[in-house]
Amino acid sequence: MDLAGQPDTPWRQARFVVVALVAGVLTGVFGGLFHLLIEQIIEWPNWLARHVGGWRLIGASALVTMAATVFAVFLTRRFAPEAGGSGVPEIEGAIAGVRHVRWERVLPVKFVAGIVAIGSGHVLGREGPTIHMGGSAALIATDIFGVKGVDRQALLAAGAGAGLACAFNAPMAAVLFVIEETRKQFPYTFRTYMGVFAATIAGTAMSQFISGTRPELPLAAGQAALASLPLFGLLGAVLGGVGVLFNFSIMKMLDLTAAWQKRAPYAWPVLVGLVVGALLVIAPRTVTGGEGVISEIARVTPGIAALLMLAAARFITSVSSYSTGTPGGIFAPILALAACLGLAFGELVQMAMPEAFSGMGLTPVSFGIVAMAALFTASVRAPAVGVVLVMELTASYALTLPTLTACLIASLVAQWLGGRPIYGQMLERTLALAGVAQQTTRSPSTGLAADPDRP
Structure with a gap:
């Protein structure tokens, strides 16, 4: 039945x-x-x-x-x-x-x-x-x-x-x-x-x-030793906080641009479009979806300061681009932002403990790969999806255990900081703007939500 x-x-x-x-x-x-x-x-x-x-x-x-x-x-x-x-x-x-x-x-x-x-x-x-x-x-x-x-x-x-x-x-x-x-x-x-x-x-x-x-992102990364798991847990904790901040910024910017739209409907899209277009020439890594950016920074591995500046810039451009209201997702921008932060974290660890870093089989790229799953988990709160998505994207199955560790800690930290899944917040906002009650009507025969298309 x-x-x-x-x-x-x-x-x-x-x-x-x-x-x-x-x-x-x-x-x-x-x-x-x-x-x-x-x-x-x-x-x-x-x-x-x-x-x-x-x-x-x-x-x-x-x-x-x-x-x-x-x-x-x-x-x-x-x-x-x-x-x-x-x-x-x-x-x-x-x-x-x-x-x-x-x-x-x-x-x-x-x-x-x-x-x-x-x-x-x-x-x-x-x-x-x-x-x-x-x-x-x-x-x-x-x-x-x-x-x-x-x-x-x-x-x-x-x-x-x-x-x-x-x-x-x-x-x-x-x-x-x-x-x-x-x-x-x-x-x-x-x-x-x-x-x-x-x-x-x-x-x-x-x-x-x-x-x-x-x-989509064939990145080279070795197999990390078990002793490195605390480092990946620490990375997950950092990205748990970043994920909460990212979600908060998205939602606040959506509210801000909605208020702005009432006074000047196309002012914000015009402004963001002009800035993004200029950045395509001046600083191309700060814009576009990010898949190419991930491959590039993983290959050339910029310094810590450059990576953190790029992460800050992409945080702002991600939130701004999404708030214009054009069709577009946040998965790829999250992955690119996380890669910047993960690579910076990896280079920082390598600088602080070079002998132990190489002894555990680590590279900065390893942290960049794991960071993508951890930040995705902190924002979307779908850890299994985050782990498997990154494994399929990068073919880095040797990093499964570090990735699971980082996603666990990122999810816990995001929860403890009061963060909520981004898509749930977006749906609630949409329903509130539409004047729809947020409590779902359930079908007495199936226990499922009533289907508005069902005759």
């Missing part, structure tokens, strides 16, 4: 998996093209530099990013306001039955505005849009096959998981994301769980077919 009290027959299971496969394929198409187009468009500053130089290059770059930002904000506000930002809170709210995904609007707006915003150089990740587009693609599949109720909710979550897999080529992290991040909303049964697997497999395969298959 399923959650609705109906027999869960092999035929019903097979049909559900087929629909999930279709949802995954659609997600892979949109996610793969999204990734491919951003990779092509983000090269525009190099093209511009071949035609102009000096202050004219800085001014032209600032104007291009400003125009792209305003266009993305206008498109989002005019046609699908819920497509702004990450999209993960919208998916969680839709699974819980307190939000409605208008896929006819969200999918094209998220796709076009997301490419424009991320491709213009903003410090935004592509995973938020692909998760939202994945949920939208799943709803297309449910409409085609006439799926309703609990199964529709489950497929929405499966499509979102496939979207994460497309963004990072990280299918196992995507499965865990559905189970861990949406654990309060996901209608868990054998059938729905297998549907998540099916959608993730299909989405990853299709995305790899379109945009290629590879670890």
Whole structure:
């Protein structure tokens, strides 16, 4: 029997998996093209530099990013306001039955505005849009096959998981994301769980077919000795505090820009666009999603002061870019910020205890890799997702134990400091602005959140 009290027959299971496969394929198409187009468009500053130089290059770059930002904000506000930002809170709210995904609007707006915003150089990740587009693609599949109720909710979550897999080529992290991040909303049964697997497999395969298959961040790191675990625990404690500060800053900036929007609707997007565009020329490491930045700083390993300055700059540009309201995620910016801090921590430890550092098989890159999972955990509060995501991204499986240690401490410190998961805060804010009661209405027959799409 399923959650609705109906027999869960092999035929019903097979049909559900087929629909999930279709949802995954659609997600892979949109996610793969999204990734491919951003990779092509983000090269525009190099093209511009071949035609102009000096202050004219800085001014032209600032104007291009400003125009792209305003266009993305206008498109989002005019046609699908819920497509702004990450999209993960919208998916969680839709699974819980307190939000409605208008896929006819969200999918094209998220796709076009997301490419424009991320491709213009903003410090935004592509995973938020692909998760939202994945949920939208799943709803297309449910409409085609006439799926309703609990199964529709489950497929929405499966499509979102496939979207994460497309963004990072990280299918196992995507499965865990559905189970861990949406654990309060996901209608868990054998059938729905297998549907998540099916959608993730299909989405990853299709995305790899379109945009290629590879670890996103192939970083070289050795195996750390057991004696180094306290050092990674200390790193986790530091990043637990940084994660709380990052979440606090995001939420405060969203409130500030919302108040500013009432007086001058496009003033903040214009200002941020101009600054980000100028930084693309003056200090390119401080902007863009950050995947390339991680690979670069891991290869050249700047000094501690340079890394801390870069971390401070990327903290500000991350929060500012997200607060404009364009489509874009925070996963990639969090990973880049964490890499800067982790590398700086590693270099500091190496300077303080050089013999012990080399004796334990450590490198600064080891701390950079572990830091990515720890900061993700402190902000999102999904430690299993953080560990597996970083392992799949970097192929650094030898660091699994240090990564688990850092994520444990980061999660505890964030909890003790009063921090709350970022997506939960965003969803509460969205519901408050929409005037929706935050207590989810539950279906008496399933115990799940009522589905607004269910007749």
